[in-house]
Every structure is written in structure tokens, then in C-alpha cells.
Amino acid sequence: MTWKRLFGPMTGRIVFVFGITVVVGTLASAVDNLDALVPGLIVGGAWTAAGAKRGLPIFATSRDRRAAADQIRTRRRILLASLPILVALGFTVLPRVPHRMMGTAFMLVALVAAVPFCVLALTECPRCHRHIAVGTGPSAPLVPFTRCVHCGEKLIGGTG
Numbered sequence: 545m546t547w548k549r550l551f552g553p554m555t556g557r558i559v560f561v562f563g564i565t566v567v568v569g570t571l572a573s574a575v576d577n578l579d580a581l582v583p584g585l586i587v588g589g590a591w592t593a594a595g596a597k598r599g600l601p602i603f604a605t606s607r608d609r610r611a612a613a614d615q616i617r618t619r620r621r622i623l624l625a626s627l628p629i630l631v632a633l634g635f636t637v638l639p640r641v642p643h644r645m646m647g648t649a650f651m652l653v654a655l656v657a658a659v660p661f662c663v664l665a666l667t668e669c670p671r672c673h674r675h676i677a678v679g680t681g682p683s684a685p686l687v688p689f690t691r692c693v694h695c696g697e698k699l700i701g702g703t704g
């Protein structure tokens with residue numbers, strides 16, 4: 545996995561320390577609040593990694609513009625396909641989960657859509673090579689993931 549550097553060393557240290565604090569706090573309170581363990585480690589771990597790397601992972605696309613558009617379209621379809629699965633799990637699994645483990649169950653169910661969402665948002669723009677949907681730019685799209693927010697590159701191929 546490659547990482548895109550987005551902020552300076554001082555911000556990186558602050559983000560890293562925040563992440564470590566969340567992880568340590570989660571572990572320290574796990575005896576009393578086991579339900580917070582999984583969400584705390586995922587969220588804290590993500591902040592720690594972003595701080596250590598001073599940025600976010602970036603998921604590469606092909607050098608070929610048309611192949612890159614196909615890759616992005618596939619990632620959009622995976623995200624769209626995950627949404628009914630998310631809803632189905634929400635209605636079938638969550639009502640059966642004991643209240644004391646609801647935080648863990650909610651986090652794990654949310655990952656069904658959160659992972660494909662993050663992969664798509666952290667996809668590399670084939671033109672400007674920045675994240676297609678992280679940050680703001682002149683081309684912030686009305687429909688997410690159809691254009692790069694930075695350079696306006698059309699990401700869905702075809703017409704339009």
C-alpha cells in the first residue's frame with residue numbers, strides 16, 4: 545500500500561499522538577467497556593497510521609485513462625452493491641445483538657460499506673494523481689466519485 549503525504553511533521557505528530565491516545569485509552573478501559581475495544585482500535589489505529597505516515601493511503605489506478613475509468617467504475621459498483629447488504633445486515637443482525645455489544649456489532653456492520661467507500665474515496669486520480677474525493681477543490685462534484693475534486697477529471701468514462 546502506498547501513502548500520499550498530505551500534511552507536515554507537526555500535524556503528523558499531533559494526529560499520531562491523538563491516535564495513540566485513543567488506542568491506549570481503549571485498551572485501558574477494555575476491562576470495563578469491552579464493547580468499545582473494536583471501534584476504538586479501528587478508529588485509533590487509523591489516526592495513528594495517518595499521523596505516522598503524515599497522510600492517507602492511496603489506491604493506484606492504471607496509467608491508461610480508459611483502464612483507470614474502468615477500475616473506478618468497478619469500485620463504484622462494489623460500493624453501490626454493499627449498500628443493500630449494509631441495510632440487510634442492519635435490519636437482521638443488529639436487532640439480535642445484545643445491547644452491551646452494540647458498538648462492536650455496529651462497527652463491524654458499518655465496515656461492509658465503509659471499506660469500499662474508503663477505497664473509492666482514496667483512489668488515485670489518473671490525471672493529477674491525488675485522491676479523487678479527499679479534500680476540496682474547484683471541481684467538488686455534485687455526484688460523488690464522478691469527477692476528481694482537485695482537477696475535474698471525469699472518472700466514469702463513457703459520455704457526459
Ligand SMILES: [Zn+2]
Pocket residue numbers: 669670671672673674676692693694695696697
Ligand atoms: Zn485529479
